[in-house]
Amino acid sequence: MKRKLIGLTLVIMLACLLCPLSLEVSAADAAEDVFYISAGGRQLTVKMDDSEAARELKAMLATADLTVSMTRNSFEQYGSLGRNLTASDTYITAQAGDVLLYNSNTICIFYGSNSYQYTRLGRIQNMNGEELRELLSGGKLTITLTDNAFGEVPNTGTADMLARCGLVLALLGAAGALWLASAIK
Helix, strand or coil: HHHHHHHHHHHHHHHHHHHHHHCCCHHHHCCCEEEEEECEEEEEEEEECHHHHHHHHHHHHHHCCEEEEEEEEEEEEEECCCCCCCCCCEEEEEECCCEEEEEEEEEEEEEEEEEEEEEEEEECCCCCHHHHHHHCCCCCCEEEEEEECCCCCCCHHHHHHHHHHHHHHHHHHHHHHHHHHHHCC
């Protein structure tokens, strides 16, 4: 009985550990067009616009995170990217949540509204206008732009998350098996 129980526990642990690893990262996870902004202790998810400037920014972030000192005015926080991106300015009425490029090298994160010539970089997905106003309207802010949700830790998508869960389950199973084996003695 004791051997069967230990054997069954080992099979369950092995299944929990190996099954998620066999999953492939879906095309949607791998090609997801987002980048992230860390600001004031919050992480903002930005869905990228289909612009050359957005693609250039994403490529920059693939090599290193970018920290930007921002300045506030009555409707946005803005700061220099330290290099020019390809601008395709159009007259836009920006709204809270818009992330835009101004003058080829300035990132603007809106918590209010303004009409001017900008290039779209993306739109914040996980905060509403009131939350953005609270976060961004307080004064100078330093932000970090990154192409993954965990800063320096690569985000490989659903398969990676499931693999970690499988590992945790396997470790919990091993602990349970050891406890059960000692209880049966």
